[in-house]
Amino acid sequence: xxxxxxxxxxxxxxxxxxxxxxxxxxxxxxxxxxxxxxxxxxxxxxxxxxxxxxxxxxxxxxxxxxxxxxxxxxxxxxxxxxxxxxxxxxxxxxxxxxxxxxxxxxxxxxxxxxxxxxxxxxxxxxxxxxxxxxxxxxxxxxxxxxxxxxxxxxxxxxxxxxxxxxxxxxxxxxxxxxxxxxxxxxxxxxxxxxxxxxxxxxxxxxxxxxxxxxxxxxxxxxxxxxxxxxxxxxxxxxxxxxxxxxxxxxxxxxxxxxxxxxxxxxxxxxxxxxxxxxxxxxxxxxxxxxxxxxxxxxxxxxxxxxxxxxxxxxxxxxxxxxxxxxxxxxxxxxxxxxxxxxxxxxxxxxxxxxxxxxxxxxxxxxxxxxxxxxxxxxxxxxxxxxx
Numbered sequence: 001x002x003x004x005x006x007x008x009x010x011x012x013x014x015x016x017x018x019x020x021x022x023x024x025x026x027x028x029x030x031x032x033x034x035x036x037x038x039x040x041x042x043x044x045x046x047x048x049x050x051x052x053x054x055x056x057x058x059x060x061x062x063x064x065x066x067x068x069x070x071x072x073x074x075x076x077x078x079x080x081x082x083x084x085x086x087x088x089x090x091x092x093x094x095x096x097x098x099x100x101x102x103x104x105x106x107x108x109x110x111x112x113x114x115x116x117x118x119x120x121x122x123x124x125x126x127x128x129x130x131x132x133x134x135x136x137x138x139x140x141x142x143x144x145x146x147x148x149x150x151x152x153x154x155x156x157x158x159x160x161x162x163x164x165x166x167x168x169x170x171x172x173x174x175x176x177x178x179x180x181x182x183x184x185x186x187x188x189x190x191x192x193x194x195x196x197x198x199x200x201x202x203x204x205x206x207x208x209x210x211x212x213x214x215x216x217x218x219x220x221x222x223x224x225x226x227x228x229x230x231x232x233x234x235x236x237x238x239x240x241x242x243x244x245x246x247x248x249x250x251x252x253x254x255x256x257x258x259x260x261x262x263x264x265x266x267x268x269x270x271x272x273x274x275x276x277x278x279x280x281x282x283x284x285x286x287x288x289x290x291x292x293x294x295x296x297x298x299x300x301x302x303x304x305x306x307x308x309x310x311x312x313x314x315x316x317x318x319x320x321x322x323x324x325x326x327x328x329x330x331x332x333x334x335x336x337x338x339x340x341x342x343x344x345x346x347x348x349x350x351x352x353x354x355x356x357x358x359x360x361x362x363x364x365x366x367x368x369x370x371x372x373x374x375x376x377x378x379x380x381x382x383x384x385x386x387x
Contacts, residue, residue: 004061067231118189135321168318229259232260285338345365
């Protein structure tokens, strides 16, 4: 019987690559950005590999998923097309005014948001992306697609999570003909979609790391400035360090800002998922329109004592793109929705100043937050990015 592992090398991977093959292992992915290999090794041979002097760390290849929706509002469909906006009438006048006011206030509160993310690219590592009208019209902003699950070449999303996430970051409201309604925070940003989760929203650590490697390899080609990770894996006090933390830190070292969801396992403490436990990423929890922390939003601290999340953003009943129709919308709740809200804002920051470092982005974002009263640090971070 074989078991999947991530094998980290002290130097280059060539020597341990030979060791793995000699022990009848199979190499799934080579991951030079973290000096590691994703492998499958016979159970009786793994001790031979661990004993190799060039092997720095061996970790099991864990199961990763889109963050499960626990104790949250269910989905609600809204349908539309370019000829009709009848579905908008299903929204209350108050709701429509709230959506419009939020977008209209952006340029007043955050001047750089006026660029709408034009000139920057967001990479979405998720379940894929569908060619929704709000992403491909009036011109196609999905500039690259990579599929690590089924090896298909054209954009698709057989789960829908990735498309919903992409719309929160970069939807432009084309279907409804309204730049404020159902519009993402960076409606002119380009998108790169990397499918590393399957039709159920599940994947492996190695799939996510392979996606990160692909982003690192193509960051200059596609001008990737932001990576959105609306996914996670549970952590415990015995395994505070895992390969996703190492991969996220490596992307940051390449000059890419990594924005990740905190998780939906609140309100208990120490429930933030990896890679949101990393000090190098921007970890986002959820609040509602009234500034109240959502019960489902995961809380810190991390098991290493780090305060997390870094901030919260709207994540309750968020309307975004429906992958099944490519013209419609539906609502979901979760930190998966809060995360791309922040990713879009970061894309606008890079559009304003492409020379920012991830550390500078995080510091500047902190200055834009609104502290929430009666919410502890490990629930809200430094406050809400609430525009």
